Amino acid sequence: MTTDRQPPHGSEARYKGSKKRPPCRCRTCINGWTRAGQKRLLGRLEGRPASVPAKPVTSHLNMLLAANMTHQQIAGVSGVDVSTVRAHAAGRFPNIHRTTAEKLLAVRPLRRPTTGWVPALGAIRRCRALYTLGHGPKAIAAANPDLQLRTVEYIVRGKRIYITAACHNAVSDAYRALCQTTGPSDQVRQRAAKEGWHGPLAWDDIDDPNEQPDTEGVVRLIKRPKAFIDLELVARRTAQGHTAEQIAAEIGCHIRSVVRARRRAEMGVAA
Missing domain, CATH: 1.10.10 (Arc Repressor Mutant, subunit A)
Structure with missing residues (x-):
């Protein structure tokens, strides 16, 4: 018994089949395949081909990511699979299906929530990533006036499951201000290394709970040699x-x- 979800009879997908399910050649599926081909032909004649260049979509996705949207959010708003969003955001394919492009181009940047509660995972990962760069809790708190030292310390220890949206936004702003510079604290670097925390380069979508850190090619920080003591x-x-x-x-x-x-x-x- 197969657990794959079957496309309905009369669809082109049911007619073609896949690696996991055989094609269907019933009269309903043959008619559906024929109609799909005629629809593609009419689209090309009307200047609406099935595939379009993906470059405008890639630019639009990068704009959405720069506006603090995540791949997961774009996928949820557009109804497109998150793997498709990631692939086209990275510019991996020269073309994209027209209907998929229309869905992605229709997405507009979301305004950051300022009230309510949000998962603390993204803030925890951001603070710990800054630790790997040598930025301690004082530096993180000083990077944004809405952050308190105790709040940063609680977040780093993973003591919060949810935080306020305002706190999340403050941590995100501090992260953007510090993530491309190294800090002076060897102590927090050593703690991050001991705990196995990951730096900014290890995360593609740092807010995605299903995201796994990519440690391949990440440059390890070289321990500073001891100073000569006279x-x-x-x-x-x-x-x-x-x-x-x-x-x-x-x-x-x-x-x-x-x-x-x-x-x-x-x-x-x-x-």
Whole structure:
């Protein structure tokens, strides 16, 4: 018993069949196949061919994506399969079926919701992706005035299933502002690596719950080499009254490295 959904009798698809179902040659399907061919011929004669160039559709889809719509949203609004939306957004095919093109070109950018609740998954992925770049919660919160430090920390830990639409929009704006730059925090990079979080390049549709991260070809961040610590310099600056933060900024290392260097200097241990 087959579980494939059969097209109705009288349709061209039922007449042609597929790899999983045999073609039907009943009189109803033959008539349907004939009518479909005549319809295509009339369309070509009237200047409405069955296939049209896909380039305008690709441009339109990229405009929708730039307006913060996802592939999933475009598919839901247009009634076109999401795999078709992805393929034509990437420009993989030179032509597209005319009716499919008409459905996609009819989609208009959606206004971002400002009230209500939305799934937190997209915000969680965005914050964690920024962690892989070295942007900590303070940097993320500072990137948008509507974000609070505690809110970012809760989102990163995955403590929220739903968040307000306003919070989602604020995280999205902060993500766009920071996702193409690297941050200064090695600590959050190390946490992201330990947790196995993925950076911006790993996501095609970061809001899609069915999206799996693509790690092929993603460049791993190279760990910064340790800075040379001059124990005599550390001891001299300490005697002059400099703080650990000031010495770390001068040497170009972490504060903890200065604290350890002070201990080694006190014990007379060589660098």
